Amino acid sequence: MQAYNKIDREIHVLSQIIAKFNRTFIPKRDDDSHTNFYFDLLSRRLYGRWAEAGKHQYCLALHVGAFEFQLINENRISVFEISVRDRTNDELEEKIAEFLPEAGLKKVGFLEKMHYEIPKYDFINSPFKSWSDKEIRDWETIRSLANDACLWMKSHVMADGEIRIWPHHFDTGIYVEPNTKRGLGFGLAMKDPMVNEAYLYYSGYGLNGTSFNYKNLPALEWGRWEVSENWKGAVFPINDLQINAKVRLQTFIKQVSAALLS
Numbered sequence: 001m002q003a004y005n006k007i008d009r010e011i012h013v014l015s016q017i018i019a020k021f022n023r024t025f026i027p028k029r030d031d032d033s034h035t036n037f038y039f040d041l042l043s044r045r046l047y048g049r050w051a052e053a054g055k056h057q058y059c060l061a062l063h064v065g066a067f068e069f070q071l072i073n074e075n076r077i078s079v080f081e082i083s084v085r086d087r088t089n090d091e092l093e094e095k096i097a098e099f100l101p102e103a104g105l106k107k108v109g110f111l112e113k114m115h116y117e118i119p120k121y122d123f124i125n126s127p128f129k130s131w132s133d134k135e136i137r138d139w140e141t142i143r144s145l146a147n148d149a150c151l152w153m154k155s156h157v158m159a160d161g162e163i164r165i166w167p168h169h170f171d172t173g174i175y176v177e178p179n180t181k182r183g184l185g186f187g188l189a190m191k192d193p194m195v196n197e198a199y200l201y202y203s204g205y206g207l208n209g210t211s212f213n214y215k216n217l218p219a220l221e222w223g224r225w226e227v228s229e230n231w232k233g234a235v236f237p238i239n240d241l242q243i244n245a246k247v248r249l250q251t252f253i254k255q256v257s258a259a260l261l262s
Helices: 001-027 090-102 133-156 245-261
Strands: 036-038 046-048 051-053 056-063 070-072 078-085 174-176 183-187 198-204 222-227 230-235
Touching: 001 051, 001 056, 001 090, 001 133, 036 078, 036 133, 046 070, 056 090, 070 090, 078 090, 133 174, 133 183, 133 198, 133 245, 183 245, 198 245, 230 245
Parallel strands: none
Antiparallel strands: 036 046, 046 056, 051 056, 056 070, 070 078, 174 183, 183 198, 198 230, 222 230
């Protein structure tokens, strides 16, 4: 998992450019969801949201297979590409900003800092180096599994919600409200001190004056409950998904859903 965590951190940094594009050109939403993005396995791209530019629409994407940023138009054709290789994040931002006016997008505000801070990784000011094919394929597999798991979760509880990657913490996540008493958050988180590796999380929240009691929780066949002052819910470390991932994860979703909705 060391290679996965390394690439996760690097794409976290690179994705901030997409977040800045969204922040600059997409109408603001109170929950900041206008800044988030989605990973599509088939195109191997991390897509931002669609920006209007006259008669055209543009979306900034990171093609993880080609190791380049692309500005995609409404016909799904790339009108601009820039390789990530041997460039720093600042250099990439500046090159993309230079091209924006050619697409009819005003670059004013694009280079400004986001309203949050991400970790100061030790490579953050260094040029990016290429990933091996195995490294990026492994990363894609796990992030794609997270997409699938979010879909299984929302289908299982019969509620709707967007599956998105949030730029601040870089978690693939979904939030749904299956009834008037419960809000449910599910997704894939980066390695952090709570679990010390990447993990799936599932948590419930009381709505409309209700609360959820995290006492006397049922045992889980896979994963575990994590109840502390900072966070309450169930977690499933990625290392435990190396065998029978689909069956184990679906069991986790069913058991935790039953507990959170009871």
